[in-house]
Amino acid sequence: MNINTTKIISLLFFIFSAFYLYTAYQIQVFAFDENAPFNARTFPIYLGYAGLFFSGLKLILPDPNTIKVDHKNLEYKKTGILILIAIIYGATILKVGYFLTTSLFLFASYYFLGERRWILMFLLSFPFVAAFMYLLHGILDIYLRDPFLQSIGVMG
Amino acid sequence: MIEGILIGLTTALTFQNILMVMVGCFFGTIIGMLPGLGPMTAIALMIPITYGFDPATGLILMAGVYYGAVFGGSTSSILLNAPGVPGTVATSFDGYPMAQQGKAGKALAIAAWSSFAGGTLSAIYLLFMAPSLSKVSLSFRSPDYFALMILGLTAIAAFSSKGQFLKAMMMVVLGLMLASVGQDSLSDITRFTFNNMNLTDGISFVLVVMATFAMSEALTIILKRNDPTSAAKQVSLTELGSIRINKEERTKMYKTIPRSSVIGFLIGVLPGAGATIASFLAYGMERNVVSDEEKEKFGKGSVNGLSAPETANNAACSGSFVPMLTLGIPGSGTTAVMLGALLGFGVQPGPRLYMTNPEIFWSIIMSMYIGMVILLILNLPLIPYIARILAVPKNYLIPLILFFSVTGIYVMSFNNFDIYLMIGIAVVATFLRLYDFPMPPLILAFVLGGLMEENLRRSLLLSNGSWEFLWDRTLTACILATTILIVIWHIYKTFKKKN
Numbered sequence: 001m002n003i004n005t006t007k008i009i010s011l012l013f014f015i016f017s018a019f020y021l022y023t024a025y026q027i028q029v030f031a032f033d034e035n036a037p038f039n040a041r042t043f044p045i046y047l048g049y050a051g052l053f054f055s056g057l058k059l060i061l062p063d064p065n066t067i068k069v070d071h072k073n074l075e076y077k078k079t080g081i082l083i084l085i086a087i088i089y090g091a092t093i094l095k096v097g098y099f100l101t102t103s104l105f106l107f108a109s110y111y112f113l114g115e116r117r118w119i120l121m122f123l124l125s126f127p128f129v130a131a132f133m134y135l136l137h138g139i140l141d142i143y144l145r146d147p148f149l150q151s152i153g154v155m156g
Numbered sequence: 157m158i159e160g161i162l163i164g165l166t167t168a169l170t171f172q173n174i175l176m177v178m179v180g181c182f183f184g185t186i187i188g189m190l191p192g193l194g195p196m197t198a199i200a201l202m203i204p205i206t207y208g209f210d211p212a213t214g215l216i217l218m219a220g221v222y223y224g225a226v227f228g229g230s231t232s233s234i235l236l237n238a239p240g241v242p243g244t245v246a247t248s249f250d251g252y253p254m255a256q257q258g259k260a261g262k263a264l265a266i267a268a269w270s271s272f273a274g275g276t277l278s279a280i281y282l283l284f285m286a287p288s289l290s291k292v293s294l295s296f297r298s299p300d301y302f303a304l305m306i307l308g309l310t311a312i313a314a315f316s317s318k319g320q321f322l323k324a325m326m327m328v329v330l331g332l333m334l335a336s337v338g339q340d341s342l343s344d345i346t347r348f349t350f351n352n353m354n355l356t357d358g359i360s361f362v363l364v365v366m367a368t369f370a371m372s373e374a375l376t377i378i379l380k381r382n383d384p385t386s387a388a389k390q391v392s393l394t395e396l397g398s399i400r401i402n403k404e405e406r407t408k409m410y411k412t413i414p415r416s417s418v419i420g421f422l423i424g425v426l427p428g429a430g431a432t433i434a435s436f437l438a439y440g441m442e443r444n445v446v447s448d449e450e451k452e453k454f455g456k457g458s459v460n461g462l463s464a465p466e467t468a469n470n471a472a473c474s475g476s477f478v479p480m481l482t483l484g485i486p487g488s489g490t491t492a493v494m495l496g497a498l499l500g501f502g503v504q505p506g507p508r509l510y511m512t513n514p515e516i517f518w519s520i521i522m523s524m525y526i527g528m529v530i531l532l533i534l535n536l537p538l539i540p541y542i543a544r545i546l547a548v549p550k551n552y553l554i555p556l557i558l559f560f561s562v563t564g565i566y567v568m569s570f571n572n573f574d575i576y577l578m579i580g581i582a583v584v585a586t587f588l589r590l591y592d593f594p595m596p597p598l599i600l601a602f603v604l605g606g607l608m609e610e611n612l613r614r615s616l617l618l619s620n621g622s623w624e625f626l627w628d629r630t631l632t633a634c635i636l637a638t639t640i641l642i643v644i645w646h647i648y649k650t651f652k653k654k655n
Contacts, residue, residue, distance in 0.1 A: 006323075006591050013326055020333055020348075027347050037621030040340035040347060043609040047336060051329045058322045067592045079379045079586075083579060086558065090575035093566065102559065109555035113378070124552060132563070142567055 004066050010058040017055060021048025081112045097146030103129045161283070164518025168526055173216050173519070176209075177527045180220020181534055187221075188228020195225035203497050211501040212516045216523040218494050219477075223275060223527050226431065226473055227535060230267045230466055235260060236557060238370035243431030243469040245596050246439045248369070250454065250461035257457050261399040265536065266459060267466045269401065270413060272532040274467030277417040278424070278474035279524040298614035299625040303635035305608045308433045310639045311440035312597045314646040321646060324597045327588075331598035334359055335605025342613065354573040363574055364602050366561040367581035368595045374557040375586040377550060399536070405459045408450075412442055412463045420468030424475020431472040432603055436596075438468030440642075474524055481509055481517055 024044035033039040089105040106125040115121055136142045137155075149155040167173065180202075187198040198221045206214030229244040234251035247267065254263040313324035337348045338358025349355040401409070416438040423434035442464035443454050454461045480491045480498075503509070509517050565574050585595060619625040627633045 009588070009591060009593070010326070013330070017329070023348060027345065029345060030343065033343065036617075037619075038613045038616040040343050040345040042616075043612060044333075044336050044347060047329060047332050051326070051333065054322055054325045054329060058326065061322070067590075069590050074379050075381045076379070078381070079375055082375065082378060082554075082558070083583060086562065086579050087576070089562065090572040090579070093575070094570075094572055098566070102563070105562075106555050106559055109558065110551055113551040113554060115549075115551040120552075124556075136567065144567070145570065 004063065005069070006063055006067060007059060010055045014052060014055040014059060017048055017051025020051060021045065024048050078112060082109060085109055085112065094145070095147065097148040097150075098144045099129055099133055099146050100148045160514050160518040161522070163515050164520075164522035167212050167515045167519035168216065168522035172209075173213055173523065174526060174530075176213055176217040177220040177523055178530050178534070180217045180222075181224040181527060181531045184221035184224020184226075185228040185231070185531075185535065186224075188225030189231050195222050195229070198222075198225045199494060199497075203500070206497060211498070211503050211513070212519045214497065214501065215494065215516060215520055218497060219520055219523055220527050220530075222473060222494075223271075223470065223524075223531055226469055227268070227271050227531055230271065230469075231264060234263045234267060234462075236370065237373045238557065238561075239365060243435055243472070244465075245365075245369075245432070245599050246435040246465035247462065247469070249439065249465075249596065250456070250458045253455065254457035254462060259397040259457065261397045262401065262405075263457075263462060265399040265401055266405070266409065266462050268532060268535050270409065270416075270463040270466035271470040272528050273409075273413045274417045274420055274470035275474060275528040275531075276525060277414070277467075278421040278471035279521060279528065281418075281421045281471075282474050282478060282524070283521055296631075297629070298611040298618070299629060299632040300635065302608060302611040302615055303626065303632045303639070304433070305604050305611070307635050307639045307642075308436055309597065309601055309604065310642055312436045312600050314440070314642050320592060320594065323593045327593055327595065327598040328601040331364075331601025332605045332608070334364060334598075335602045336609070341606060341610060352573075354571060354577075359577065360565075360568060360574070361603060362568060363565050363578050364581060365599055366564055367578045368585040368598060370557050370561040371578060371582035372585035372589060372595070374554045374561075375582060376589055378554060379586065379590075381550075408459045409463045412460045413467045415445075416442065416464040416467035417471040420471025421475040423468070424472030425478045431469040431476070432600060434468040434472035434475075435465035436600055438464040477520065481520070 021044075024041050024047070027041040027044065029039045029041060085105060085108050089101055093101045103126045106129065107121055110121045110124070133144060137144045146155050168177075183202075184195065184198050188195060199218050202218055202221055206217055209217070226243060229239060230247045230251070233239040233244045233248035234255050237248050237252040239245045239248055251263045251267060254260070309328050313328050314321055335358070337355055339346055339356060346356055419438045419441060420431070420434040423437060424431065439461060442460050443451055446454075446460050450458060450460060476491045480495055503513055503516060561578070562575060565578050566572075568574070589595065615625045616622075619628070625632065626636055
């Protein structure tokens with residue numbers, strides 16, 4: 001058997017399906033439902049077996065369409081930074097508020113992607129978010145919690 | 157019926173109602189274009205406004221929003237590969253590659269004409285077939301629905317990625333697994349939540365679609381920035397191209413539109429099936445009926461591949477009104493929202509709606525024609541402006557896609573757990589995309605997961621745990637036989653090609 005990344009992904013999916021199946025068997029159902037033809041664990045159990053079946057087949061059968069990815073040409077660093085910025089965004093949005101966090105998220109993303117036109121970067125972050133926020137909060141009446149704007153008295 | 161049509165025309169052609177269709181189409185297109193904000197959100201936002209009008213006007217406004225949002229969703233599918241609604245996922249298969257080839261304008265024009273034709277033809281079908289179709293949809297039972305969903309999932313797995321059937325089936329299973337997270341619909345027992353309260357209600361559709369399409373697409377573009385093959389794609393993306401459809405393309409559309417509109421309408425009539433299955437089935441069927449030469453173009457910017465799902469999803473929109481208006485059963489999530497609004501007006505949908513409120517029933521059907529014309533008049537001239545989104549440099553477009561994705565999720569839940577979950581799913585999806593694991597089967601499976609379990613539950617309970625329900629009814633057996641034929645045909649074709 002020729003080992004390639006697709007096979008490794010299939011193996012991971014096989015392990016994941018086995019874990020899913022184990023967890024499906026652990027689902028607690030009501031006592032009167034235990035021997036019913038269908039209960040809360042029936043469908044997940046079928047899914048677990050289906051996952052094992054298809055990933056097992058993919059592991060065993062030869063792979064004529066092997067996908068080769070040239071890792072040297074992939075921008076892991078920039079992608080990683082963008083993901084990190086998104087995680088920081090998620091961590092701060094509730095405490096700082098929508099306006100400041102989202103504007104900084106956009107500004108930082110432009111910067112790390114190599115943009116250096118500062119005025120355009122500013123216009124497409126702070127005023128852009130303000131306009132979007134007005135559309136959501138002011139016109140469509142979708143509540144957006146913002147402790148920062150509340151602290152400076154812009155939002156009620 | 158003639159009397160009904162006249163009543164409908166009189167109501168639909170008032171100045172106020174024409175204005176409502178226009179406002180609805182425009183508003184729907186704008187909202188539908190924003191990834192994460194689909195027709196359901198747009199209609200839900202409209203409900204408080206519609207209570208100021210009479211029921212017919214309110215429903216006409218919502219129908220306009222519905223059509224507009226479906227078209228707007230196609231626009232974001234074609235330009236950004238970020239479908240805002242499941243019904244437009246299949247549009248991105250060929251619409252996005254076409255846009256990458258510098259034919260964004262043409263792709264949008266094909267989508268506009270196909271939507272128009274699909275919607276108009278299905279409105280004609282609706283006019284003449286609504287009474288008898290409600291009887292057909294009544295004859296569908298749980299085993300038939302279950303078999304139909306198996307057929308939809310197999311079809312998408314077989315056709316979404318060439319020579320990658322097993323990978324696609326793995327994605328189908330993954331989608332169903334994601335859909336199983338949260339409370340069981342009948343017993344309320346929590347499953348796969350690992351004591352995390354945020355997962356009790358399950359994972360939202362918008363989150364999964366944003367993660368696997370919009371966010372993962374943005375990450376893939378950044379990841380492959382230095383890849384010579386993707387660099388070529390980026391250059392061609394800045395060319396908008398003409399919106400003119402040539403004679404050869406028109407000929408292809410003339411053949412695709414009628415058959416896709418029939419599929420779309422018939423699937424739309426089935427309660428719960430809706431535009432998603434319709435568009436995937438139309439895409440799958442179209443790929444099966446075209447010549448081998450055209451088949452090779454599927455997934456790479458085929459005119460038939462774009463026209464079929466676009467026709468079918470709009471046709472299904474009209475079809476989904478049949479069970480809502482005649483049976484009081486919504487044909488899709490969106491019509492479920494509309495049903496709620498109808499009940500709010502004090503109107504009880506059902507077979508007696510013809511008699512009790514004929515002006516509502518017929519004016520909605522008549523406003524569909526008007527809506528389609530307005531949608532075309534509104535969107536065709538705007539295509540060059542809409543397509544300019546492509547000219548935005550990647551350094552700005554990528555953060556903006558991420559912004560719309562994250563905002564769409566945050567506005568829905570005001571919860572940072574959903575943001576983390578979305579990032580996690582997007583990272584996994586990006587990695588899977590690198591190795592050619594198709595995402596559309598995952599999305600369709602995720603959408604159908606709950607319904608599939610529900611119908612399997614009913615079927616097994618009724619047959620006392622026996623699987624005989626799969627061949628007890630002729631209709632179920634026929635649908636399953638079609639599924640088996642698709643699988644055998646797919647394996648045979650692969651085997652033949654290898655030899």
